[in-house]
Amino acid sequence: MSKLQSAETDALFRAVLSLKTVDECYRFFEDVCTIKELQDLSQRFAVARMLTEGRVYSDVQRETGASTATISRVNKALNYGSDGYKLALSRMIDGE
Secondary structure: OOOOOOHHHHHHHHHHHHOOOHHHHHHHHHHHOOHHHHHHHHHHHHHHHHHHOOOOHHHHHHHHOOOHHHHHHHHHHHHHOOOHHHHHHHHHHHOO
16 A cells, blocks of 8 residues: 555545546646646656656756756656556557
């Protein structure tokens, strides 16, 4: 069981899964997150995509503006995490 798992987190994830369009996601996340939080999440996902593509840290940093600490954290998640980034990225590639 994940340390994050709770009834509240389950409800949040079910809410996200209920969204059907990018516009609905914008509306929801603009209410749930601060602009900075959403930008940080988007940046981390971009970093994960670029690292998965085999891009080097310097390119990732230049193109995303992410710090080396953020890039390292994302890389650690890609290598030792729960494979969440990999799952989402593969589904985007596969068009699921």
